[in-house]
Amino acid sequence: MMEYKFGMDEIETKISILQEEFTHLHDYNPIEHVLTRLKTPESILEKVRRRGLDPSFEAIRDNITDIAGVRVTCSFVRDVYQVYDMLSSQPDIEVLAVKDYIEHPKPNGYRSLHGLVRIPVHLSDRIVPVTVELQLRTVAMDFWASLEHKIYYKYREAVPEDLLAQLQDAARTAADLDDRMERLHVQTHGDFVDSDRPGPTDEVVRQLQELRRARVNNRFV
DSSP, rough: OOOHHHHHHHHHHHHHHHHHHHHHHHOOOEEEEEEEEEEOOOHHHHHHHHOOOOHHHOHHHHHHHOSSSEEESSSSSHHHHHHHHHHHHHHHEEEEEEEEESOOOOOTTTEEEEEEEEEEEOOOOOOOEEEEEEEEEEHHHHHHHHHHHHHHHHHOOOOOOHHHHHHHHHHHHHHHHHHHHHHHHHHHHHHSOOOOOOOOHHHHHHHHHHHHHHHHTOOOO
């Protein structure tokens, strides 16, 4: 379980770095918030039982791929693909599988981008490859998925047909909202990432260095 937690932490750190970079060097940050989830041993064993798997570490590693999960919520659909590309292009991340439920929604209306990635975790005596499930979705998709989960939990997955129809309609409304809000954003702000924005000047760098030295020397500026 520690190995999976460390793998999840590695992905979360990479996302935090992207968030800080966009906050300080660009005019727009595509990442709204990030959630992480580590399955409990009880939940893992229940999944092993349902699938009829051998309850061994090897079988669990090979067959259960959602033990560690990271969910990234973005403002717009374009952001979802952009953030995924930024993460998946990093050399230490290996993409195992991708399921695009935005382009091809599930029958119930669920929309999200799922990536199964493997990342090396450096322990004291070895390097362990850890699989992490990465989910990326918009705020509207996240709101819909949260409501859908609560409904399925209440009805123990036996959701009445009329509620299912309403959920599908709500999913279409959320997709339409995503599209309209993205068009409004482009209309008012232009491109999403200001790649031509100049970096910090030499004077700014000098001031930052003085500030760092002041903190090291434990005094105020």
